[in-house]
Amino acid sequence: MSYPSDFKYTKEHEWIKADGKNATIGITHYAQESLGDIVFVDVPKPGTELTAGKSFGSVESVKAVSDLYAPASGTVTEVNSELATAPEKINKDAHGSWMVKITLKNPDELKSLLSAADYEKFVAEEGGH
Amino acid sequence: MPAVVTTTPTIRKTALNAVHRQMGAKMVEFNGWDMPVEYPSAGGIIAEHNAVRTGVGIFDVSHMGDIRLQGPQALAAVQHISMNDPSRLAIGQAQYSALLYPQGTFVDDVIVHRLEEDDYLLVINAGTREKDFSWVRDNTRQFDCKVENLSDDFTQIAIQGPKAVDLLEKLHHDLVDVPITDPNVRAPFQKLKIDADFSSVKFYWVTHGRMLTMTGNLRRYDDNILIARTGYTAEDGFEIYVPADETISALVWNGLLATGKELGALPCGLGARNTLRLEGKLPLYGHEISDTINVWEAGLDRFCKIEKPEFIGRDALEKAKSAGLKRTLVGLEMVERGIARDGYKVLDNNGKEIGYVTSGSYAPFLKKNIALAYVPPELGNIGSTLKVEIRGQEVAAKVVPTPFYRRPKKQ
Numbered sequence: 044m045s046y047p048s049d050f051k052y053t054k055e056h057e058w059i060k061a062d063g064k065n066a067t068i069g070i071t072h073y074a075q076e077s078l079g080d081i082v083f084v085d086v087p088k089p090g091t092e093l094t095a096g097k098s099f100g101s102v103e104s105v106k107a108v109s110d111l112y113a114p115a116s117g118t119v120t121e122v123n124s125e126l127a128t129a130p131e132k133i134n135k136d137a138h139g140s141w142m143v144k145i146t147l148k149n150p151d152e153l154k155s156l157l158s159a160a161d162y163e164k165f166v167a168e169e170g171g172h
Numbered sequence: 173m174p175a176v177v178t179t180t181p182t183i184r185k186t187a188l189n190a191v192h193r194q195m196g197a198k199m200v201e202f203n204g205w206d207m208p209v210e211y212p213s214a215g216g217i218i219a220e221h222n223a224v225r226t227g228v229g230i231f232d233v234s235h236m237g238d239i240r241l242q243g244p245q246a247l248a249a250v251q252h253i254s255m256n257d258p259s260r261l262a263i264g265q266a267q268y269s270a271l272l273y274p275q276g277t278f279v280d281d282v283i284v285h286r287l288e289e290d291d292y293l294l295v296i297n298a299g300t301r302e303k304d305f306s307w308v309r310d311n312t313r314q315f316d317c318k319v320e321n322l323s324d325d326f327t328q329i330a331i332q333g334p335k336a337v338d339l340l341e342k343l344h345h346d347l348v349d350v351p352i353t354d355p356n357v358r359a360p361f362q363k364l365k366i367d368a369d370f371s372s373v374k375f376y377w378v379t380h381g382r383m384l385t386m387t388g389n390l391r392r393y394d395d396n397i398l399i400a401r402t403g404y405t406a407e408d409g410f411e412i413y414v415p416a417d418e419t420i421s422a423l424v425w426n427g428l429l430a431t432g433k434e435l436g437a438l439p440c441g442l443g444a445r446n447t448l449r450l451e452g453k454l455p456l457y458g459h460e461i462s463d464t465i466n467v468w469e470a471g472l473d474r475f476c477k478i479e480k481p482e483f484i485g486r487d488a489l490e491k492a493k494s495a496g497l498k499r500t501l502v503g504l505e506m507v508e509r510g511i512a513r514d515g516y517k518v519l520d521n522n523g524k525e526i527g528y529v530t531s532g533s534y535a536p537f538l539k540k541n542i543a544l545a546y547v548p549p550e551l552g553n554i555g556s557t558l559k560v561e562i563r564g565q566e567v568a569a570k571v572v573p574t575p576f577y578r579r580p581k582k583q
Contacts, residue, residue, distance in 0.1 A: 079198070079210060079443070080218045082534040083511050083541075101563070103511055105217045105534055106209065106443050108563075127509070 044072050045163075047138055051114065051153050052162035058138065059114040061153055067141045068114060070102060073166045075137040078104040084126040084133070086111070086143050091119045093145060095152050100142075102133070115152040117145035186234035187327045187421040194353055197441060203299030205235040208441035220444035221536040224405050227436030228333035230428050231445060233404075233411065234421075235298035236328055239308050243317030246290040253311050253484055254284055254294075255467065257477040261286035266376045266402055268475050270467070271307060272485030276492055278461040278470075280304050283402055285378055290317070293398070295328075295411075297457050311484060326398075327421035331428060332409030332448075334579075335435045340370040340410060342431050347384065350427040354419065359388035364427035366397065370410065373401045383414065385423050392420070404445065406452025407579050450542065451535050453503065453575035459514060459530040460501055460544055466492050469546065471501045499527065502552040503574035504560070506541035510567035512560040518545045519559040519566055526551055529560060535576065542576050543569070 050058040056074035060067045075081060083103040093099045093113035100111040121144040125132060133140045147153075157165060183206045193199065197208035210217045223229045241249050250258045256269035265286055271279040280300045285293040296304045305321045312319055331339060342348065343366045350362040368381030378400040385392045394415060403409040414424050429437055446456070455461045460470055467476045467489055478489060506512060512532035520526050532543030543560070551558065554573055559566040 076212070079212075079216050080536075083509075085510075103534075105447060105536065108511075108513065 046071065046159040048159045050138070050159060051156035052159070052165075053112060053114045053156060054165060055110075055112040057112060057114050059153065059156065061147065061150060064147050064150065065120075066115060066117065066145050066147050068143050068145065069141045070111070070133065070137055071162070071166075072137045073169075074102075074109070075134045078102065078107060078109060080105055081130045081133045084130045084142065086122050086126075087119055089119050089121060093117055093119065102130075111142070114156060115145070115150075116148040118148070120144050120146055184235070186232055187416045187418045188232045188234065188425055190418070191353060191422050191425055192232065192439075195439060197439070200442065202235070202442055203297075205298055207235060208232065208439070210441040210443045211439045214438040214440075217441070217443040217447065218536040220438050220440040221447050223436055223438040224333045224407055224440060224444065224448055225537045226334070227438075228331060228335040228339050228409075228432055229405075229438055229440035229444065230425065230432065231330040231332065231440045232425070233328045233330050233445075234326065234416065237296040237298065237301035237304060237321070237323040238326060238328075238413075239294040239296065239305055240320045240322050241292045241294070241308070241312065241317050242320070243290055243315070245315035246292050246317040249312040249315035249317045249319075250284060250292050250294075251480065251483060252315070253308060254282070255476040255483055255485065256284065257480055258284055258286065258292065263288060264378050266378060266400060270461070270472065270475065271304065272467070272483070272489075273463060274484055274488060276466040276485040276488035277463050278457065278465060278467075279307050279463070280457055281455060281461055283400075285400060287378070287398070293322075300457060325416055326413040327416045327424070328411055328413050329424060329428065330403055330405075330409060330411045332403045332405040332407050332440075334408055335432075335437075336407075336409040337370050339428065339432045339435055339437060340366065340368075343427065344368060344370055347386070348427055348431045350423050351430050353426055354422055357387060357419065359390070362387050362423050362427075364423060366399075366412070368397070368399050370399070373399065373410075375401050375408065377401055381412075383424075385420055387419070387423070394420075404454055405448040406454065406575065406577055407448070444536075446531075447533055447536055450531050450533055450544070451538060451575070451577035453544065456531060465546075468492060468497055469499055469501065497549050499546045500549045500552050501530070502545055502547055503572045503576055504529075504532075504543040504545055504558065504569040505572045505576075506543075506560070507557070507568040507570050510560070510562045510565070511541045512543035512545075512562065512567070512569060516543075517561040518547055519561060520551060521557060521559065523559070523566060525561075526558075532560075538576055540576075542572075544574075
């Protein structure tokens with residue numbers, strides 16, 4: 044699996060794609076593979092403040108509940124409503140299934156996140172592929 | 173020599189462990205056993221679950237335990253420890269029951285099979301193997317019967333679904349080809365046949381079959397293969413007990429999957445096993461039944477023959493019946509978005525905690541979020557609304573009839 048080079052990644056397996064002050068957040072291919080069939084996504088409403096590193100929602104598979112951690116601080120502007128009724132889209136295409144869009148409070152926070160190459164290495168060490 | 177010797181509890185493996193790992197199964201530790209939870213190559217839990225509901229699924233359930241009681245007083249021994257009535261069993265018949273503590277709570281649930289005149293087989297849970305064997309042995313000393321722990325002797329494979337009988341009949345009529353997955357097997361081919369009249373076995377009855385396995389020209393016959401039309405999926409199906417030899421076990425497993433391919437057969441792990449039994453409201457030890465829950469609370473009245481003159485737990489159960497139920501097991505269906513999971517609190521409409529979820533999950537066939545929960549009887553009427561506390565939020569649920577799923581009657 045090749046991880047998009049224009050994304051940044053967290054060790055909790057979220058991705059973030061920034062475009063100036065706007066950013067899109069989702070979970071990685073490795074995350075959806077570990078979870079199995081995703082059956083529920085819980086993300087906050089537009090207007091909610093996210094704090095980098097803090098839990099902002101959850102994603103559930105049949106067997107597991109997994110917290111979502113904010114890759115960066117900001118305000119939620121949009122939520123992917125498709126995931127409320129078709130969460131399995133994340134399994135089919137994790138990097139193409141965004142969960143929330145935010146306006147970044149401090150774009151510099153992204154500098155400390157993992158690049159695609161670093162994330163691939165991290166995942167390989169964790170026993171992934 | 174190290175100054176300090178540490179021992180770690182060894183995790184147990186079934187004879188099929190290497191096969192599961194070879195198939196790329198996601199493994200999990202379950203009650204001390206290294207077991208497959210799902211097979212990504214088969215599509216995962218949801219695909220496996222639905223294969224059982226619409227076609228056939230194959231499960232390794234060798235982690236379950238087997239206790240045999242044999243002798244002139246075997247029936248009396250079983251009568252003493254089991255809450256159901258084994259005297260109703262004809263030879264070849266089985267029944268669901270439970271072993272109870274004197275307080276009327278559960279040691280374990282069990283399927284009692286009458287194999288011969290004075291020969292009974294109890295199939296018990298994986299996590300309670302040792303506890304149950306000690307319990308059975310210690311509580312039947314006064315009876316003239318031999319108690320044996322046969323748990324390690326068998327590889328137990330469950331073949332479950334509306335097409336289970338079709339799959340097994342193929343193995344009955346043909347010597348089927350079996351793909352070889354074990355690199356240590358140096359033979360040009362493997363074959364499998366199981367001679368038994370599968371179609372004639374009624375639900376909750378057993379038969380014995382003759383199994384032929386061929387590895388190259390080496391033929392091996394195993395007579396008296398126990399075949400039971402039982403299961404834990406709320407579907408038709410069989411459980412077969414083959415020798416716990418790794419090569420034979422792999423041969424049977426691979427033969428079932430290969431022959432079943434055209435019927436949509438998939439290997440199924442513990443994940444699907446749990447969602448299937450939950451849809452059918454089948455209890456899981458440690459959840460719906462335990463050593464602190466009694467038979468009436470669990471709603472297993474019809475398997476408890478209180479009119480029997482004597483069995484362990486009988487007197488406590490009679491007293492409990494007169495005292496009345498303080499809690500009862502109900503089925504919940506989530507009304508608002510959210511999945512109620514094991515251990516979550518159940519609240520009344522004022523937000524007061526009144527019970528808890530014993531088992532809860534997304535139900536892959538019903539496509540709903542369902543749960544079983546203990547609540548006070550007066551709040552458990554069908555149609556009542558309750559709330560489940562899900563990560564700090566109160567989420568609405570309603571009490572629904574159970575089982576959530578019943579298999580369609582044969583036309």
